[in-house]
Amino acid sequence: MNKLALASLSVLFFLIGFGLVLAIANNPRCANSISCIDELEATVENNQTAVFLGEEIAVPPIDLTQEALAINTLNQEKILGDNDSQQETESNQKHIYVDLSKQTVYAYDGNQPYFETLVSTGKWGRTPTGEFTIWIKIRSTKMSGGSGNDYYYLPNVPYVMYFYNDQTPKARGYGLHGAYWHNNFGHEMSHGCINLRTIDAKTLYEWATPITESNTTYASQDNPGTPLTICNAVEIKEGQKPVCLE
Numbered sequence: 001m002n003k004l005a006l007a008s009l010s011v012l013f014f015l016i017g018f019g020l021v022l023a024i025a026n027n028p029r030c031a032n033s034i035s036c037i038d039e040l041e042a043t044v045e046n047n048q049t050a051v052f053l054g055e056e057i058a059v060p061p062i063d064l065t066q067e068a069l070a071i072n073t074l075n076q077e078k079i080l081g082d083n084d085s086q087q088e089t090e091s092n093q094k095h096i097y098v099d100l101s102k103q104t105v106y107a108y109d110g111n112q113p114y115f116e117t118l119v120s121t122g123k124w125g126r127t128p129t130g131e132f133t134i135w136i137k138i139r140s141t142k143m144s145g146g147s148g149n150d151y152y153y154l155p156n157v158p159y160v161m162y163f164y165n166d167q168t169p170k171a172r173g174y175g176l177h178g179a180y181w182h183n184n185f186g187h188e189m190s191h192g193c194i195n196l197r198t199i200d201a202k203t204l205y206e207w208a209t210p211i212t213e214s215n216t217t218y219a220s221q222d223n224p225g226t227p228l229t230i231c232n233a234v235e236i237k238e239g240q241k242p243v244c245l246e
Contacts, residue, residue: 031125031175031192032193040136042064043155044061046059059156059180060180061156062156062158093108094208094209094227095227096134097229098228098231099231099233100231102233103187105176106234106236114207115204115207117196118186119185119195120190120195121190121192121193122192127190129230130165130167130168132163132228132230133165133225133228134176134210136161138162139159139216140158142155152181156180158198158202159178159196159198160177161204175193175194176196179196185197208226209223232246
């Protein structure tokens with residue numbers, strides 16, 4: 001092969017590499033490849049098989065019909081109770097904190113702790129740090145992504161709360177949600193999302209805002225989402241709000 005041909009190949013490889021860099025920069029990796037596209041309505045796929053780390057896992061069934069009836073009944077009770085002003089005051093005090101070093105989530109009402117549990121954050125993809133807001137709650141959705149040994153296919157992901165900020169747009173698909181496919185909480189196990197035990201995710205989902213109105217609830221001016229702070233380390237002091245150290 002002559003020098004001219006080698007030079008041409010070098011230029012070609014450079015252009016291909018440069019194109020890949022631009023593509024990655026313009027289309028940053030999502031926490032999961034499906035939800036960051038268009039899966040923003042509650043979906044259920046019972047009798048399916050999930051795949052995680054090369055293992056097949058039975059998918060826990062979900063009945064959205066019965067849960068929708070329960071939500072409607074609860075909302076009617078709230079209307080009859082005329083406690084909107086109380087709910088608004090309470091929701092404005094709610095805040096969720098995630099400590100990546102301790103793999104722990106804390107939920108606070110003002111200065112008072114409400115809930116604390118172990119989580120699993122990003123191992124195959126970094127969990128972003130900063131100040132975020134929950135913008136949508138979805139009772140159940142499907143998440144899929146990765147390739148080869150990293151491939152995962154997870155129907156019926158429960159109690160999903162997606163969050164965002166100016167640096168991490170909604171399309172990236174980062175969220176808090178239940179995880180039935182592993183029990184290694186307290187250790188990094190996700191592709192960037194924040195995994196909780198299903199029972200813990202349910203507790204946080206029902207407590208956090210926006211107040212659940214259906215199986216898919218968007219935050220709004222009248223029903224804002226709970227703020228979320230993700231830090232490398234969080235300092236906890238009795239009678240005070242948690243403080244992000246780094």
